[in-house]
Amino acid sequence: MRVFFDRELDTVATFWRIYRRDGVALAFTSHDRDLTFGGIRHMAAPGMVPAAIRLTAELANDSAEVQGALNHASIRAVDLAAGLFDEAAIEIGAVDWSDLGHHTLYTGQIGRIEDDQSQFVAELKSNKSLLEQDLVPRTSPTCRAEFCGHGCGLSAARFSSVQALAAIDLDANRVRFAGLDSEAHVDGRMRFMAGPQTGLAFGIIDAQDGWLVLDRPLVAGTLPGTRAQLREGCDHTLGTCSSRFGNATNFRGEPFLPGNDLLARYGQP
Template identity: 30%
Template sequence: MKTISTALQAHLDGELTTLAELVKITRADETIIAFTTHDADLIADGVTYKADGSYSGGALKQDTNLKANDFNVLGILGSEQITRDDLEAGLYDLARIDVFLCNWSDLSQGLLRIRRGWIGEVTFSDGQYIASLRGFQDMLSRRVGETYTPECRYDLGEARCGVDLSSLAVTGTVSGTIDGRSFVDNTRSEDSGFFNDAKLTWTSGDNTGVSVEINNWDLSSFVFTLWLPVNKTIAAGDAYTVTPGCDKRFTTCRTRFNNAANYGGFPHLPGLSKILLYPDSK
C-alpha cells in the first residue's frame, strides 16, 4: 500500500503539476547513488539527487498477474556517479533501488514511492548501461528452502560448512598472461582441478580488490582460466590470493578438507531411476 501526503495528493489532483522522478540506489556497502529527472539537483530526506543528465527512467508498468514487468534504469557510462568499472566489478549486484515521485517546486510535500526493488541484469550498449529493476514479484519465483541432493548444499567456508578458508588461502604472482580470462603462474604445484570453482582476489595491479571465480586450474600448463574476463588488464607481476575450490562432492569434502562430518549433502541418496523401480513378475 502506497502512502502519500495530503499536500502532494492535492498537487497531483490539480490541473498543473511540477513533478520529477527520483531514483535512489543503495549498494550492499551502504553507498547511496541518487539521480533525478529534474533539471537541477534536489535534496529530499537528506539525500542529494543529482541532475547531471546521466539518468533517464524507463516506462513503469505494473499489473496484478505477477508477471515480471521490469522497470529499466538507463544511464550514461560517463557519469561521475556510476562507472562501467564499478558495474563490472559487481559493486551494484543486488543493490536496492527506490523510485519516488515528488513536487520539485515544494519538496516539503514529501515523496511518493512508486517502485522498489533490486538491480537485476545489467547490459551495456552505445555508451549506456541498462539496469533492470526486479520487484517483489520476482521473489515469488525464487527457490525457498533447501533440497535433498547428493551434492553439498553449503557454500565452502560458511558456518555450517566449518572449513576455515583463511588458513587455506595461498598467494601467488602472475608469470604471464594469455587473455582477459587466462593467465599463467608457473610457481604453482597444486594438482589440476585443485582451484576449480575457487575464489581468487587480486591484491595488486589494475584489478586490486576485485574477486573472481576460477573455472579451471591446469597444472600441466600452469594456467588459470576464469569464468568471466576481468574488466582491466592482467599483467605479469600482479599478485593474488586464492583459496581451494570445492565441487560439493563427498569425496572432495573428505579428502581435500577432511570435513566429512560436516558434509551438507546426501551422497547415498538413491537416484530417480531407483525411486521409480517397481516389482515385476520375476
C-alpha cells in the same frame, strides 16, 4: 506525506539511488540541476528515466526497469561490462524540487543489464523477488552447502589468504599469484582489494599452469602488485569432503541414492 501529481502543474522529478556491492553509492535525478536531500547529492541526469513501475499487493515480483544513455561520467560501459552494477541495491522515488520533499516508491536490486554501446537498459527486481526462492532442499549427489558457509562448518579464515597479483592476462581472462596452489583454488573465489574492480567477487573456474581462470570479464587498470583476497574451493563431492577436508560428517548430500533411471535399468547378473 507529500502527495504527488495532485494538481495540474506539479514541481516533481524522479530520483534513483544505486548502492553497488563495492561500497560505491550513486544518486541521480531527472531534474535539470543537482538536488541534495536525504544527505545524498543527486546528480542531474535528464537522459536517464525509469520506465513504468508496477506495484501490487500480490506476492509476484513487481516489474520495473531504468534506461538511459551512456553519457554520464558515473555510469560507463566499461563499469557495466566489469559487473560493478550487478545485483546493486536500488531505490526509485519522486521528489519535489522546490522544497525537496521526497518519497521512495520502489526498492530492489538490479538484474539483467543490456548494453548496445549507446544506451543501457537495466531490469529491476523488487524485494518481493526474495519470496520466489525455493527453500526446500533437493536430494543431490553433491553437497548443497556453500563451502565454509552455513551447514559446512569449516572456517573461511582457514582457507583464505591475501596475495599480491603477479600477472594478469586480459585476453585469456586469467590471473596469476606467485607461490599459490592454483589447483586448490578451483571453484573458489577472489576479490581485488584495489583497482577498478575492487570488491567484486570472481569465481575461479579453472587452473592452467599456475594461472587462475575467472568466471567474469577482467577490465584494464588492475596492476601487478594489487592485493587480492582469495579463498580455496571445493568440488562438493563426498571424496573431496572426506579426504581433503576431513569433513564428511557435515556433508550435505546423498551420494549413494539411486538415480531417477533406477526402474529403467537392466538387471545385472
